[in-house]
Amino acid sequence: MPLKPNHMSIVVNEVEPAKEFLSLLGFEETLTKVISGPIMEEYLGVPGIEAEHITMVLKGADPYFDIQLLKYHSPVSPQNEHIRDLSAIGFNHFAFAVDDLDAILARLKQAGVKMRNKEMDYRGYKMAFIWGPEGLTFELVEHGS
Known part of the structure; x- marks a missing residue:
């Protein structure tokens, strides 16, 4: 069975610039809610989680694809000092x-x-x-x- 993309999540400190950027690429905000509580703690493995969760859907994508923005209220997200370094181990682009x-x-x-x-x-x-x-x-x- 082939895999198909579905979504990706990005943790952000600044929601509005991220939404504006994604809208320039054809994404549309479809849902915003606050996630918290034991189910989300277990699902994401983040104790004490409370986060704004914004779903940005890529209009017209087949298969469906969205990017979910997470703005943590608790715990506070530290800046990833290596995110701009494309030679660092981990996510690249x-x-x-x-x-x-x-x-x-x-x-x-x-x-x-x-x-x-x-x-x-x-x-x-x-x-x-x-x-x-x-x-x-x-x-x-x-x-x-």
């Missing part, structure tokens, strides 16, 4: 396929999103890294025809 890289980069730059590198061609793909919320790296890839 998110990548999304796009139909027109130049158009989406122009829109993102106009909205103030910063590039992490220059757009490049590699193995028949056009790609670029951009800075996302909380110092995360996102990659946009346009597949060649």
Whole structure:
């Protein structure tokens, strides 16, 4: 049975900039609630959890895909000092396929999103890294025809 993407979660200290960034990529906020209590503590393995949980759905994605933003009230989230270092062990970057890289980069730059590198061609793909919320790296890839 093949795996299909469903969702990912990002812990943020600043909710609004993260929501604005994701909306530029085509995500839409569908649900916001506060999660807490014994069931969430057991599920996430975070004692004393209380967090704002915002579901951002990628419009038109097939299969369904969302990014869940978590803003912890308790415990307070420390900044990940290695999140910007793409040579560190662990998470590296998110990548999304796009139909027109130049158009989406122009829109993102106009909205103030910063590039992490220059757009490049590699193995028949056009790609670029951009800075996302909380110092995360996102990659946009346009597949060649």
